[in-house]
Amino acid sequence: MPKSIRDELSMMAAGARLGQAVVDPAAWLCVMEDICRAVGATGAIMVQSDVRPTNVLYTSTLTELGRGYVRDGWHLNDPRVARYLPRLVGGEPVITDLDLFTAEEVRREPYYTEFLIPNGFRWLGVVAFRAGSDLWRLSLQRTPNEGIFTPESKPALAELSRRLSDAATLSKAVSHAALTGCTNALNLVHLPALAIDRSGRVLDVNAAAEATFDHELRLQNRRLFISDQSASIALEQFVTRMRIVSETAFVPTNPILVRRRERPPVLIRVLPIEPAARSPFLGARALLLLTDLRKTRSIAPDLLMQTFGLTRAEAKLAALIGAGQPLEQAANQLSIAPLTARTQLKAVFAKTDTHRQGELVALLSRVHSLRTG
Structure with a gap:
């Protein structure tokens, strides 16, 4: 473990990496790796805490642990999450194993004895932070040799919480501006467009798209409602594929033809989100372009x-x-x-x-x- 976590974190946070991540969402994984080095942890996971998680980032060092976590069902019965999540929501900025379990409980708890220790991990430090109004957490994972997060490390981790909140809030705002700039630019050339996250929730929609909507194709509860069953299924299948790939991967899909009873059909094309708008705290994953075929003349x-x-x-x-x-x-x-x-x-x-x-x-x-x- 570093001699002074506070000094290490101050050096990391004062550098260019956090500022780079604000404008370049791809840099957040590098930020997580920097933090791991600063606090003496092997890996980290970053995930939203106040809703069911959809965006999850983790360092490459936790790939196998993450697979086993889901494969063995621990994501449904993680005793650490069950104990620390209400406290994060309640406002605590930093939580460690010592806040959750006694030494005897750690020795007896199957999550430690059957999952973490056999996979080479043991100790946890959770740092809560905000991206705007959204609550996120950075879970730092240590091996037995790296040791437990002590009470003396919590002030430095609380400072990290404040710095992460500032950077994440700015990152979300910058990406949202980039996203709306894209949809507004498409609106200027009369191209209907809307942006969705990996769960299919609509994040932004331009005026041209709103003019295309009717009772058979519209926004409903922040999602695109399609009365055409086959088109609706095709869109849901696309969203399902987005949920199971990495945050940086684009999911190609065929154009979706939406038939309407009372108006000509609409064609939905899927495009990737531009890099500047891909902040993990915004969650934008795909741009949907709508072509109103009533404006398309038949080809000779x-x-x-x-x-x-x-x-x-x-x-x-x-x-x-x-x-x-x-x-x-x-x-x-x-x-x-x-x-x-x-x-x-x-x-x-x-x-x-x-x-x-x-x-x-x-x-x-x-x-x-x-x-x-």
């Missing part, structure tokens, strides 16, 4: 024949699909059987290297934009 079949080598029958069908018509409606308009339309659509998919109607609509929309732009 001759252009599709020339571009993709479609037959005239395939090109006529593709043009109608590209304008947002359901397959059955397009078949009826072309006076062909639904089975014939499905066969022709398969041929269109093969020639355009697409696999779903949403992908085809997105491709034809780009072709139309290039042709008319």
Whole structure:
């Protein structure tokens, strides 16, 4: 353990790393590693404490411990979290094992004897901090050799709590400004857009998107409500994939075609959030662009024949699909059987290297934009 945790933390916090993390969210893992070195800990976990956690950051040294934590069910029955979480919510800035258990309880508690010690860990120091109004915690994990967090270390860790609160609050504000700047810029060019976090909660929406909404596509309880069941399932599957990947990973997905009974369909495209807006304390994970297909004119079949080598029958069908018509409606308009339309659509998919109607609509929309732009 360092001779003086206070001196080590002061040197770390006075340096450029915390300031860098305010404007560069990718630097927060480096901040956590710096703190671990300063306090003599092997690893750290950073997670929000006042809601069910969705954003979790941990140093690479805790990868295997984290896997076992979930695999063995300790995330459902962690006695340390059960004891310290109410105290963090109550306002305590720093909590250690000595605040939670007696020495005899530590010797007998299965969490220590069956999980932590066999994995090379034992001691905990929890530092609470705020990102705006949100309560977060930094859990510092020590091995048996690194020793317990003593009462003498708590004043220095309390100072760290204050410094983290300042940096996290600024980081969240900077990322929110970057996010709204992005959606506002898209609004200036009449592109409807909204940003969501990894749980699907809407963080920001521009005016162009609000103008696209109706009772079949709208915001409800800070989430995007879609009455089209297949589109709703596709969006939920995308959100589910976001929940299980790392914070820095982008989850690609096919465009989602939202059909509406009373208005033309909307196409949802998913884009990554720009790096400056990816603060862990804001949680933005994806930008959804909405294309209102009532504003998309049908593409001339001759252009599709020339571009993709479609037959005239395939090109006529593709043009109608590209304008947002359901397959059955397009078949009826072309006076062909639904089975014939499905066969022709398969041929269109093969020639355009697409696999779903949403992908085809997105491709034809780009072709139309290039042709008319």
